[in-house]
Amino acid sequence: MSLDDMNAKTTESQAAAENAPVRPEAAATAEDGAAVEGSDYTVDAEFHRALIAETLEAYPEKAAKRRAKHLAVNDLTKADCGVRSNVKSVPGVMTQRGCAYAGSKGVVWGPIKDQVGISHGPVGCGHYSWAQRRNYATGHTGIDNFVAMQITSDFQERDIVFGGDKKLAIMIDELETLFPLNHGVSIQSECPVGLIGDDIEGVARAKAKDTGKPVVPVRCEGFRGVSQSLGHHIANDTIRDWILPRDDPDPGFEPTPYDIAVLGDYNIGGDGWSSRILLEEMGLRVIAQWTGDGTMAELKRAQKANLILIHCYRSMNYIARYMEDNFGLPWMEYNFFGPTKIAASLREIADKFDDTIRENCEKMIARYQPGADAVVEKYGPRLKGKKVVLFVGGLRPRHVVGAYEDLGMEVTGTGYEFAHKDDYERTAKEVKDGTLIFDDASGYELDQFIEKMRPDLVGSGIKEKYPTQKMGVPFRQMHSWDYSGPYHGYDGFAVFARDMDAAINNPAWELLSAPWQAA
Numbered sequence: 001m002s003l004d005d006m007n008a009k010t011t012e013s014q015a016a017a018e019n020a021p022v023r024p025e026a027a028a029t030a031e032d033g034a035a036v037e038g039s040d041y042t043v044d045a046e047f048h049r050a051l052i053a054e055t056l057e058a059y060p061e062k063a064a065k066r067r068a069k070h071l072a073v074n075d076l077t078k079a080d081c082g083v084r085s086n087v088k089s090v091p092g093v094m095t096q097r098g099c100a101y102a103g104s105k106g107v108v109w110g111p112i113k114d115q116v117g118i119s120h121g122p123v124g125c126g127h128y129s130w131a132q133r134r135n136y137a138t139g140h141t142g143i144d145n146f147v148a149m150q151i152t153s154d155f156q157e158r159d160i161v162f163g164g165d166k167k168l169a170i171m172i173d174e175l176e177t178l179f180p181l182n183h184g185v186s187i188q189s190e191c192p193v194g195l196i197g198d199d200i201e202g203v204a205r206a207k208a209k210d211t212g213k214p215v216v217p218v219r220c221e222g223f224r225g226v227s228q229s230l231g232h233h234i235a236n237d238t239i240r241d242w243i244l245p246r247d248d249p250d251p252g253f254e255p256t257p258y259d260i261a262v263l264g265d266y267n268i269g270g271d272g273w274s275s276r277i278l279l280e281e282m283g284l285r286v287i288a289q290w291t292g293d294g295t296m297a298e299l300k301r302a303q304k305a306n307l308i309l310i311h312c313y314r315s316m317n318y319i320a321r322y323m324e325d326n327f328g329l330p331w332m333e334y335n336f337f338g339p340t341k342i343a344a345s346l347r348e349i350a351d352k353f354d355d356t357i358r359e360n361c362e363k364m365i366a367r368y369q370p371g372a373d374a375v376v377e378k379y380g381p382r383l384k385g386k387k388v389v390l391f392v393g394g395l396r397p398r399h400v401v402g403a404y405e406d407l408g409m410e411v412t413g414t415g416y417e418f419a420h421k422d423d424y425e426r427t428a429k430e431v432k433d434g435t436l437i438f439d440d441a442s443g444y445e446l447d448q449f450i451e452k453m454r455p456d457l458v459g460s461g462i463k464e465k466y467p468t469q470k471m472g473v474p475f476r477q478m479h480s481w482d483y484s485g486p487y488h489g490y491d492g493f494a495v496f497a498r499d500m501d502a503a504i505n506n507p508a509w510e511l512l513s514a515p516w517q518a519a
Contacts, residue, residue: 043410043412043431043433043435043436048413048434048435048436049073051436051449051452052072052073052436054452055444055449056068058444066090067093067442067445070083070084070438070439070440070441071437071439072437072438073437074433074434074437075428076428079425079428080421080425081424081425081437085420085423085439086226086420089226094442095442096417096440096443096460096463097227097418098227098231098418099222099227100220100223100224100230101188101221101222101231102228103220103227103228103232103233104231105218105220106228107133107228107231107232107291107315108236108239109218111135111147111293112291112296113137113138113144113145113146113147113295114183114295114296115146115184115185116151116186117186118151118152118168118175118185118188119152119153119188119190120152120164120188120189121152121153121191121192121193122190122192125190125191126151126152126190133266133268133479133480134268134269134480134481135268135292136268136269136272137267137292138293142179143181146179151175153167153168155190159192160196164196164198165200168187168200168203169203172203172207176211182213183214183295183297184213184214184215184296185207185216186215187203187204188220189220190222194219194221200217201217204242214243214296216238216239217242220235227417227440228417232316233318236318236319236322239299243296244303244323245300250297250300250301253301253304256285257306257353258285258306259285259304259306260305260349261301261302261305261307261308261309262276262288262289262290262309262311263302263316263320263331264310264312264395265289265311265488266291266292266312267292267293268481268486269481269484269485270485271485272289272292273293273486274492275311275336277489277491278346279349281364282360282361283353283357283360284349287302287305288305290316303323303329307329307349307352307353308332309332310331310332310333311333311336311399311488313395313423313426314393314394314418314420330352332349335399337399337403338404338405338407338493338496339368339369339376339406339490340402341402342490342493343365346361347362368490371490371494372490375494376407376408376497378497380407380408382501382504383408383409383501383504384407384409385408385410386409386457387453387455387456388404388409388410389412389414389436389449390411390413390415390458390459390460390478391414391415391441391459392460392461393418393461396459397414397416398414398430398431400459400487402430403487404500406493407500409457409500410432411431411435412435413435413436413437414427414436414438415437415438415440416440419439424437424439436449443467446460447471450468455473456504457473457474457476457500457504458474459475459477460477460478461477461478465477472512474509475503476499476503
């Protein structure tokens with residue numbers, strides 16, 4: 001029996017038992033062993049509204065009223081999708097969010113390769129965030145690359161009682177001895193540091209004076225804010241206050257008309273490299289890359305660019321707006337997922353420059369397009385019509401939609417862990433009318449959506465991977481590409497298509513049978 005047969009029969013039996021909404025295509029089946037192509041079903045607004053209503057019935061009245069504001073069906077006649085966001089999660093309801101520390105250390109500061117990031121506090125936070133996002137960086141570990149190292153002040157009970165300032169100062173001295181080629185230190189404060197009031201700013205100023213290098217205190221205690229989003233903002237503010245100079249940061253720098261800075265690409269699985277290939281082949285010069293494979297010098301040099309490009313809008317729009325206001329640097333968002341969005345973004349970037357860049361852009365697109373067409377020709381027939389549900393952070397719930405559509409797939413539901421209103425305003429324009437959209441979904445809500453929608457693929461984080469697979473639904477980890485990548489650029493699109501096909505069409509799914517079907 002094929003997976004689609006099993007999914008359909010399972011969904012029908014549950015619907016009969018529970019009188020629950022059933023995805024319209026769920027009744028479609030195929031002969032045993034036959035390859036099943038996605039049906040002509042498109043997103044169904046009424047089905048999704050009924051699904052939201054049924055899901056909310058499980059909550060107490062007050063919780064249901066709050067959660068209802070975070071679940072919606074996309075309506076293209078409205079300016080946004082009407083989803084409330086960036087508020088505290090409902091107490092007692094499991095959330096998939098991270099904390100402010102995760103946003104600062106794991107996203108913004110952690111990938112900067114030539115600075116040593118200290119996790120100031122107990123060992124757990126530093127250990128959990130230790131090289132988990134696969135931010136690739138060139139260099140030699142412990143010499144000029146410290147991304148993969150776990151450096152922590154390892155708070156004990158005595159540090160809570162007497163404070164950790166002296167320990168932190170000694171630690172920075174030891175780091176200078178052990179790693180003399182480092183170009184600076186960032187202090188990522190954990191929850192206890194905020195509770196006991198350690199003066200990390202005072203230590204940072206003193207040690208910056210002693211070492212002659214930047215020492216940046218980041219007040220990113222995990223309990224601050226409602227999610228990791230505040231950690232991004234705090235980290236951006238520390239770059240603004242402690243790194244960006246008011247005078248000339250690089251007197252020997254020779255500018256060109258084609259200098260750009262790339263922000264919000266964290267080089268997960270090599271994404272930054274596959275993107276940079278295209279930008280430089282078009283004739284542009286990337287003088288700064290924040291923060292994947294980036295350096296402290298690049299943080300300072302970004303203000304000399306002629307244009308700032310942002311890939312992850314959520315994590316880096318704060319500092320881009322600051323540099324626009326204070327240094328007069330224009331910025332724009334771009335999307336390098338899938339050939340359609342890649343070509344559109346490349347042309348939009350080229351239009352910011354002269355005819356030489358525009359001509360180079362068209363020649364480059366023409367050169368890469370046959371390869372992209374070959375990828376679609378190979379994997380499109382195997383993926384056409386397949387339905388996808390996404391629940392990720394940052395940019396992916398909307399940026400990857402085009403890449404799926406290039407393969408003939410359809411995103412029927414999408415949501416963010418920590419988005420703001422402007423993220424959903426952008427998302428509403430990227431997905432179809434009637435698409436299910438959700439913010440900060442709980443584990444229960446995700447289970448309900450997946451069980452009743454029965455998508456062909458779910459793209460989310462590591463916490464959602466194994467429960468989804470136990471439900472018999474293929475899964476890809478879309479925070480760090482499930483140990484694959486890159487997914488950005490034309491090179492990345494080939495990897496993306498291969499991985500989606502491997503997940504959905506893995507023959508292992510045909511070997512599954514539900515317990516009630518065993519007989």
